[in-house]
Amino acid sequence: MTLRETVNNAHSHWMDADGPESEIIISSRVRVARNLAGIPFPHLLNKENSEKVIHAVRLAISNKEASELLGGLELSSLGELSPLERQILVDKHLISPDLLNDFQRKAVVLREDEVVSIMVNEEDHLRIQCILPGLQLKEAWDVVNRVDDGLEKTLDYAFSEKVGYLTSCPTNVGTGMRASVMIHLPGLKLAKQLAGVLNAINKLGLTVRGLYGEGTEALGDLFQISNQITLGQSEEEIINNLISIARQILAQEQAARRNLYKDRREVIEDRVFRAFGALKYARILSSEEAMRLFSDLRLGVEMKIISGIPVRLLNELMVKIRPAFITKMAGRELTPYQRDIFRAGLIRREFANLPV
Amino acid sequence: MLCERCGQRPATVHFTEITNGHKRETHLCEVCAGEIQPQGFGFPPQLFLHNFLAGILNQELGGGNFGWPESAGNKCEKCGLAESQFAKQGLLGCGDCYPYFEEKLLPLFRRIHGNTRHTGKVPARTGGRARLVKEIENLKRLLKEAVSREEFERAAQLRDSIRQLERGLEEGGGA
Numbered sequence: 058m059t060l061r062e063t064v065n066n067a068h069s070h071w072m073d074a075d076g077p078e079s080e081i082i083i084s085s086r087v088r089v090a091r092n093l094a095g096i097p098f099p100h101l102l103n104k105e106n107s108e109k110v111i112h113a114v115r116l117a118i119s120n121k122e123a124s125e126l127l128g129g130l131e132l133s134s135l136g137e138l139s140p141l142e143r144q145i146l147v148d149k150h151l152i153s154p155d156l157l158n159d160f161q162r163k164a165v166v167l168r169e170d171e172v173v174s175i176m177v178n179e180e181d182h183l184r185i186q187c188i189l190p191g192l193q194l195k196e197a198w199d200v201v202n203r204v205d206d207g208l209e210k211t212l213d214y215a216f217s218e219k220v221g222y223l224t225s226c227p228t229n230v231g232t233g234m235r236a237s238v239m240i241h242l243p244g245l246k247l248a249k250q251l252a253g254v255l256n257a258i259n260k261l262g263l264t265v266r267g268l269y270g271e272g273t274e275a276l277g278d279l280f281q282i283s284n285q286i287t288l289g290q291s292e293e294e295i296i297n298n299l300i301s302i303a304r305q306i307l308a309q310e311q312a313a314r315r316n317l318y319k320d321r322r323e324v325i326e327d328r329v330f331r332a333f334g335a336l337k338y339a340r341i342l343s344s345e346e347a348m349r350l351f352s353d354l355r356l357g358v359e360m361k362i363i364s365g366i367p368v369r370l371l372n373e374l375m376v377k378i379r380p381a382f383i384t385k386m387a388g389r390e391l392t393p394y395q396r397d398i399f400r401a402g403l404i405r406r407e408f409a410n411l412p413v
Numbered sequence: 414m415l416c417e418r419c420g421q422r423p424a425t426v427h428f429t430e431i432t433n434g435h436k437r438e439t440h441l442c443e444v445c446a447g448e449i450q451p452q453g454f455g456f457p458p459q460l461f462l463h464n465f466l467a468g469i470l471n472q473e474l475g476g477g478n479f480g481w482p483e484s485a486g487n488k489c490e491k492c493g494l495a496e497s498q499f500a501k502q503g504l505l506g507c508g509d510c511y512p513y514f515e516e517k518l519l520p521l522f523r524r525i526h527g528n529t530r531h532t533g534k535v536p537a538r539t540g541g542r543a544r545l546v547k548e549i550e551n552l553k554r555l556l557k558e559a560v561s562r563e564e565f566e567r568a569a570q571l572r573d574s575i576r577q578l579e580r581g582l583e584e585g586g587g588a
Contacts, residue, residue: 286526
């Protein structure tokens with residue numbers, strides 16, 4: 058898949074919902090930060106040096122030995138893309154919003170299947186990331202590790218015996234690794250146990266954030282849990298720790314759901330079917346409201362209260378209903394109000410064909 | 414206490430920023446705290462993180478009796494990043510900043526990571542010397558285990574391997 062096709066297609070492998078535990082854990086992501094020795098970090102780079110970095114990465118991915126390890130990788134300068142295309146890459150979680158600042162000096166490398174992406178000249182020279190569906194942190198680390206080895210055949214990394222991989226920000230030094238899971242926790246929220254669980258996570262050296270940063274409550278009960286410490290623990294230790302905590306949270310969420318269903322069955326069912334009704338028939342939907350409804354419906358699908366709705370569709374719609382994709386599908390700029398109408402129509406059409 | 418931004422919801426998120434010795438506290442509700450952070454999936458709210466880090470750095474580096482005065486002009490010889498600039502932005506300028514500012518960075522690492530020593534992956538090609546050191550540490554651990562299990566033949570083998578690797582290190586092998 059070329060970058061153009063990536064941008065035209067809302068689907069990414071992480072949306073497939075075919076990974077382990079994917080009824081509650083939506084995706085697993087691992088990224089490592091790497092810098093080139095002898096070149097200032099991106100925030101101090103002039104145009105010439107930033108091009109040097111992009112050139113070095115281009116050479117590294119075309120190295121024969123490496124490309125056999127890595128699979129088909131394609132590098133694109135961000136400047137070659139339209140603003141809309143850049144935003145879609147963010148919405149698909151393939152690049153970070155930070156890569157859009159001063160984009161003329163930045164580039165992105167994508168593997169055909171979109172499982173691997175490499176950001177060039179973000180906060181660090183390279184940020185190699187892999188996203189997989191469900192709880193697959195080990196697998197994601199294996200992929201990143203291989204790509205990293207492949208690139209290192211050509212690139213000289215800034216590395217120190219004492220403190221490991223050297224990064225722009227001292228919070229990433231050492232492994233340079235952030236591992237995270239995206240997890241759906243409506244049960245804990247409904248049971249009002251969320252604050253307690255999230256607090257406990259913070260005490261265990263992990264951080265929790267909402268999906269897109271804005272008011273975490275409103276955005277579909279989706280949370281990102283990731284490691285905070287990158288120095289003094291090995292990659293495997295970090296990953297194993299995160300897996301075991303993710304499993305704990307998963308168990309708590311399942312228990313909360315069971316209890317809710319036992320004690321307040323009608324309330325839960327009402328929520329799920331109201332969400333379905335609204336998504337199927339609404340004429341105006343903001344992205345926040347749609348996300349909230351997706352969350353309720355997803356809960357119903359996961360608890361088998363409602364059938365015939367593929368989770369994959371819900372994952373894909375989460376990206377399709379974002380403003381950039383709506384604009385792309387509409388083929389012209391829309392006002393927020395027009396987008397809300399377009400969004401409702403889009404969801405209505407998708408839901409009309411479901412066997413529900 | 415009510416949120417300083419919306420004045421409606423209770424403040425549950427408290428930021429403390431320390432800049433040049435001045436402490437500033439911000440009290441926000443969860444919703445407003447979420448809104449003022451830049452958007453982003455899976456990427457920590459960078460701006461906020463850097464401000465926060467700069468606060469800590471300022472405390473450690475600038476001002477006060479323990480910090481160096483800005484006029485001392487400590488700058489990384491390679492990229493020219495000044496210590497004061499680092500304290501302001503929370504970002505280092507290049508790989509050489511690490512050894513250059515080491516003395517100041519180690520306490521910071523201890524605070525952020527609870528640790529100052531990398532124990533993870535070592536790059537195969539460019540990490541030569543570090544890989545030797547890691548291999549030696551690994552063999553020493555095995556040696557200890559072998560001795561405790563009274564496997565002396567294996568211990569002797571391990572000791573020889575360690576000596577060989579250490580000789581390699583002394584000769585600057587893999588550097």
